[in-house]
Amino acid sequence: MEQLTIRPLPGPGFIATLLTSTWLSAPADVDLVAWLCIAHTGPRRNGEDPESIETNLMDMVHALGLAPASENLPDTGGRLLVSRTGASLHYGHPMSVLRLPRTSRPWIVHAALGGSTVIALGLDPIPPGSGRDAIEEYLHRSSKAGRLYTGATRIRRRWT
Template identity: 45%
Template sequence: MAMTIRAVPGPGFVAGCTVRTWLDTTPAGPLAHLLIGHRPPRRPEETAEGIEAGLMGMVDGMRLRPATERPSTIGAHLLIRSPYAALDYGHPRYLMRLAATPTEWRLRIVSGWPTCVTIGLDPIPPGAGPDMLDQYVERVLATNRAHMGLTTIRRI
């Protein structure tokens, strides 16, 4: 079986990503979540296949697993310099800045708790609000169109 090697996309691709952060209550306490998806193709050179390949490059760069499997620990990929947060998504030169992260979310990460990173492969419509994003997460998990992993803060 041939191994597929997918390129980790650069900042132009990442700028088109949609990011959502939230905290979930679990029996072990709050769990931070980070969802990454992409808008539908909107430029002449963009295709659904190309966008999915870019997202899969991020999946490979962070060593995420299909959501049907138990999430594995992928290492320390989050950087926090309050009020800013960034994700090392596997590119050798660039980080993904996470805009508008809630204070509670950043505090949970800084205190050492893991964050569940999820990359959804289906397009996220522009302007999707919280309810639509909740439905999106349910759909990509149910249709095996998501990859996940647990990450922590990188101390530098």
């Protein structure tokens, strides 16, 4: 009989240290896609080290149902919460969500209308303030190294 492993979810203290970036892209052969990149900037809190950060990120990977970027894109279910003023990601914590600051109105509208949305969570650190080119390089490098996890998501209609 297979042993069930229950992984704890990181709380708001850790979530507040994450870097998020959102953008819309339209590759030549597919429709518009809303992207959400989640990464960290390295240890920032007392007692934090690269290993504890990676453990917390992997706990999020499991809770969200993400798969290595080299595999087929899994459906993670309804994870996005959107309003006129912003967006958040329900990552599975019973009392906390990951707020997505500076999310553009077109990104929110695309997601709210049921457009394709992809979560990309990287395990390696990325410098704060990284621009679009640096983020794209980060995604390619992390994917090649097997340290990027992805999944398709959509609007969450209910909190529970």
